[in-house]
Amino acid sequence: MISVRDLMFGYPGCPPIFQHFNWSAAAGEAWAILGPSGYGKSTLLYLLAGLRPPTAGTIEIDGQPIHRPRPRTGLILQDFGLLPWANCEQNVSLGLRIHGFYGPDGKHAPLDQRPGDLAVRASHWLARLGLTGVRHRYPGQLSGGQRQRTAIARTLALNPDLLLMDEPFASLDAPTRESLQNLTLELRAEQGLTTVVVTHSIEEAAFLGQRILVFGRAIEVVENPGAGGVDYRDQPDYQGMIQVLRGRLAALTDPLSAPAER
């Protein structure tokens, strides 16, 4: 599904973030990217989303090199992704309207896109994410959890096969965060999604990632095969995984050393 080869990337005037980085993910896998700020977690997600071009190396998704946002990749950010001037329903249908605006050109919208009834598809996802009652409210009138569910509905309405999430639940209170994490697992199973979740929360990485990339001075892969079910939180394996991740993170991010080249 995802293949990153020999990736090089750095911001102008800063030390490089990725040097000869290689990584691949198979279809249907649930990945988490864990690490503190400044090690390039979000940058990797933006590169995968096609929103930034790599300095060198290639990123392929589904066999296609990524030069611009790919129609079937969904991206969900922590906040601010909703149009403040559009109500919940208009936000949910935004992607559909954009696809309709370009038509199935394979560049902005998938070639095999069926036009479908916009209102029907939007209301299906509003209902699926429990937003029907607040569909006429503006983002400023929604709770943090409702806003994030709106963003998820908007992305899933486009029928993606890959879902990229950047700290999606970081600004939410604990009960809302847990319920949205559960929802993420349900939707992943339901839609057969490949997911990549960037987080700085060890608990979130352990719960949402069956395979976890730990970012620090080096990048390590930690296997977490038990994850994937909503009852995983109550299992001893989950607690054990949190210990493992805490140890790896500490070893990779000695606070006395700055983010280093890789």
Add this chain to the structure above:
Amino acid sequence: MRKRDLLLGTLFLLAAWEALSWLVGSGVLPLRARTNILPGPLEVFPVFLAELPTALGGHFLVSLWRVLASMLLAVLLAVPAGLVMGQSPGLNRLLSPLIYLTYPVPKVVLVPIVVLIFGVGDLSKIVVITLILFFQILVLVRDAAANLRPELLQSVRSLGAGRRALFLYVYLPASLPAVLTALRVSVGIAVAILYVAELYATRQGLGYYIFLQGSSLFDYPAMYAGIMAMALLGLGLYFAVDWLERRLCPWEFAQ
């Protein structure tokens, strides 16, 4: 603002006007004039109503047309320019010094030159007012576009939006409140400039009417009727922009 408060405010202003008029007319103040230079609303209202269907109404419509045309022209010119500048940091860097230097220049001093270039007709008046509104709208629209959160733009791009769709679904609606705010803050200035512009080379418009009644015919009640018409023009435009804002930007008022 509640309607009742607005009504009370209006009544208070009218009462203050009448009281001041009485004070000026009674000879208590050391003002030497044979006629009352400040007729009260009770005297002006009948004149206003009598003049409206004849001369005053025509002048009012000419002035209204000039301001409305200027507003429309300014929006049509400034919104695309502001959006382009707001989207492109390079272009903004290039043009910002020009805006910075020309923005504070009082455009009203350009009236004689504009008349010289654009002639004595409506166009010169419209151009002067457009100049003023243009800068206000340009600056606010540019800032609204430049201050859009990058996260918002990125997430809309991830939905497949290219330049055209970003423009249509993000930049254009984002500029709407800026346009209306700019119009609201500059509608007063626009009407003031209209007055000055209508003193030059025209026989139509409220500015001409007020000047004619006050300085040539010394018909003070008629002059104040003209001033009232001009105040109503400004107030009406202000209310109209307010109404448009509520209609077009409901999210700004949603609780």
